[in-house]
Amino acid sequence: MTSERDPHTMSRRQLIRHGAWFGAAVGLAVVGGEVLSHIATVAPTAQIAQPTLRFAQLSDSHIGFHGTANPDVADSFGRAISQINNLGYTPDFVIHTGDLTHLATPGQFDQVKQMMTGIRTPHIFTVPGEHDSVDDAGQKYRAAFGAGTRGDGWYSFDVAGVHVLGLVNTLNLKKLGHLGADQLEFVEKDLAPLSADTPIIVFSHIPLFAMYPDWGWGTDDATQALSYMRRFASVTCLNGHVHQLFSKTDGNVTFYSATTTAYPLPHPGDGPAPKPLTLPAGQLHDALGIREVTYTKGQGALALKEEKLQ
Amino acid sequence: MTLRTLALNFGIVAGLLVSAASHGYLYLHGYRHIPVVGTGFLVLTSVFVALAIVIALGGPAWLHAMALLMSLGAVGAFALSRTVGLFGFVEHGWQPAPHAAISLIAEVLTVVLCAVSLRGVLRSVS
Numbered sequence: 001m002t003s004e005r006d007p008h009t010m011s012r013r014q015l016i017r018h019g020a021w022f023g024a025a026v027g028l029a030v031v032g033g034e035v036l037s038h039i040a041t042v043a044p045t046a047q048i049a050q051p052t053l054r055f056a057q058l059s060d061s062h063i064g065f066h067g068t069a070n071p072d073v074a075d076s077f078g079r080a081i082s083q084i085n086n087l088g089y090t091p092d093f094v095i096h097t098g099d100l101t102h103l104a105t106p107g108q109f110d111q112v113k114q115m116m117t118g119i120r121t122p123h124i125f126t127v128p129g130e131h132d133s134v135d136d137a138g139q140k141y142r143a144a145f146g147a148g149t150r151g152d153g154w155y156s157f158d159v160a161g162v163h164v165l166g167l168v169n170t171l172n173l174k175k176l177g178h179l180g181a182d183q184l185e186f187v188e189k190d191l192a193p194l195s196a197d198t199p200i201i202v203f204s205h206i207p208l209f210a211m212y213p214d215w216g217w218g219t220d221d222a223t224q225a226l227s228y229m230r231r232f233a234s235v236t237c238l239n240g241h242v243h244q245l246f247s248k249t250d251g252n253v254t255f256y257s258a259t260t261t262a263y264p265l266p267h268p269g270d271g272p273a274p275k276p277l278t279l280p281a282g283q284l285h286d287a288l289g290i291r292e293v294t295y296t297k298g299q300g301a302l303a304l305k306e307e308k309l310q
Numbered sequence: 311m312t313l314r315t316l317a318l319n320f321g322i323v324a325g326l327l328v329s330a331a332s333h334g335y336l337y338l339h340g341y342r343h344i345p346v347v348g349t350g351f352l353v354l355t356s357v358f359v360a361l362a363i364v365i366a367l368g369g370p371a372w373l374h375a376m377a378l379l380m381s382l383g384a385v386g387a388f389a390l391s392r393t394v395g396l397f398g399f400v401e402h403g404w405q406p407a408p409h410a411a412i413s414l415i416a417e418v419l420t421v422v423l424c425a426v427s428l429r430g431v432l433r434s435v436s
Contacts, residue, residue: 021364024360024363027360029356247398249402250402251402
């Protein structure tokens with residue numbers, strides 16, 4: 001009886017040897033990943049105990065919306081507020097990036113304003129969405145939320161060494177968002193005295209980048225505004241409107257679209273128009289959420305943490 | 311081990327380490343906060359370093375196949391991030407410079423060298 005082995009099959013010893021190589025590769029990868037994530041998370045917090053600036057972003061609460069995509073948007077917005085109140089710290093401010101209401105009625109503005117008084121933070125900032133100015137070019141919005149703003153509701157402020165701009169690109173809409181000559185002049189003059197190492201944060205409702213122009217997801221004169229920001233080391237643009245997370249970098253500028261607290265919209269180009277999506281039961285809150293933003297002095301980029309609605 | 315094999319291994323290890331260094335640097339400097347993509351950078355960095363070590367130690371040929379597939383995946387992800395987007399993440403051209411260009415060149419080099427190495431192995435088997 002012969003016991004000749006097929007040269008194409010693997011002996012037990014070879015199998016063990018290959019298994020050892022595989023195990024070594026997996027083990028090294030796991031150790032490497034642990035080391036890198038440890039460096040990323042522990043080292044900065046060891047040097048600086050607390051971030052310089054912490055704030056939260058809410059967007060597209062659409063108070064007053066009635067539909068199967070979310071039968072109770074007020075409840076979802078209340079949960080989002082509760083989530084912010086339970087972050088474990090008090091955010092320096094909270095920004096709502098527009099579409100606070102669904103149809104800009106006085107009752108809806110009253111309801112959303114009352115709900116937002118429950119947010120535990122020293123300052124609340126907002127920018128209007130197109131739903132907040134459906135019939136009056138934003139007059140009711142400015143009456144409710146426009147105190148201290150300029151022009152049609154735009155503003156800027158400095159906090160913890162960061163310069164923040166709140167822009168309005170939902171008035172004079174044709175298809176895309178629009179800033180207008182007055183606001184562009186404001187941006188140019190506002191940024192002119194700042195040093196190039198000042199971190200810039202920009203809030204707007206409609207994206208300042210061309211996310212999907214066919215659906216109006218872009219701003220026709222944003223290039224002009226962004227040209228005033230090119231000299232800065234770090235520019236972070238936070239927007240709402242598209243009801244989904246999306247990010248893009250373009251040179252020194254990073255754009256982050258936020259999700260919503262109301263109802264999801266389709267991904268760009270999925271279907272003929274951005275209509276509210278009705279998700280299967282139990283999946284809605286996974287599509288909704290809030291965003292935490294942290295800035296630590298000395299670190300160029302802002303840190304974003306997306307959180308699903310609880 | 312022939313001089314040719316040594317040279318190929320050296321090139322593959324160098325390509326993997328350069329790409330890992332680029333992705334690791336970007337991960338530590340902001341990219342870790344980008345949903346999904348940040349985790350992808352962490353995984354790519356650690357797997358590329360692990361592959362570089364085991365290939366440098368003279369591991370079997372299938373490690374070259376792994377390196378080839380992973381590098382092809384990285385090149386594909388780069389292409390997606392410049393076109394239709396990768397998990398909602400889009401970048402323009404060669405941003406962030408110079409890391410985008412460095413890692414892409416390193417990954418293409420790794421793919422080519424791994425393909426050459428595997429071709430030699432297949433020939434010797436047949």
